[in-house]
Amino acid sequence: MTKVINVGMADLNVACAPDKIRTTGLGSCVGVVIYDPSRKIAGLAHVMLPSQEFSRGDTNQAKYADTAIPALIEKMIACGANRSQFQAKLAGGAQMFKFQSSSQVMRIGERNVEACKCQLERFNIPVVAEDTGGNFGRTIELDTLNGVLYIRTANRGIKEL
Incomplete structure (x- = not known):
């Protein structure tokens, strides 16, 4: 029986076929999905x-791109995933609010996407698809059987990556 593994904000987890893995509430946060198509194992991190x-002393590794992605890779390998097969998909990184200033500090969504891509590149994991930016929230769910990432957005329906 298929179950859905929910990943909360600033959290990460792994799912094996036939299960699905999902996170909701991606605004400026980025959902990083790493998938091993040969073993049908997926990892998902909800990066804030x-x-x-x-961090200001916060030790939650799943919260930050530079610690969540290495932790997710380790967890996937511990579940039997083959690192040489990894491919990534990204969603989120929206600019949810308008600011008068164009300060870098306020561009959290864009900076989150850049940081996630930088970490994936560091581990030689190709980004095969992404749905990032904009000014709207997303819910994502990956089907481990086929590697399809379903992206739901209010008033925009469902997109498949």
């Missing part, structure tokens, strides 16, 4: 911030 330098 680009780097742990913003």
Whole structure:
């Protein structure tokens, strides 16, 4: 029987076929999905911030791109995934609010996407698809059987990556 594994904000987890893995509430946060098509194992991290330098002592690894992605890779390998097969899909990274200033600090969504891509590149994991940016929230769900990422947005229906 298929179950859906829910990943909360600043959290990460792994799912094996035939299960699905989902996260909701992606605004400026980025949903990073890493998938091993040969073993049908998927990992999902709900990344809130680009780097742990913003942590102020917070030790939640899943919250930051620079710690969540390495932790997710480790967890997937521990579940039997083959690292040489990894491919990534990204969703989220929206600019949810308009600001008068064009300050870098306020561009959290864009900076989250950049940080996630940088980490994936560091581990030689190709980004095969993405649905990032905009000014709307997303819910994503990956089907481990076929690797399809379903992206739901209010008033925009469902998109498949």
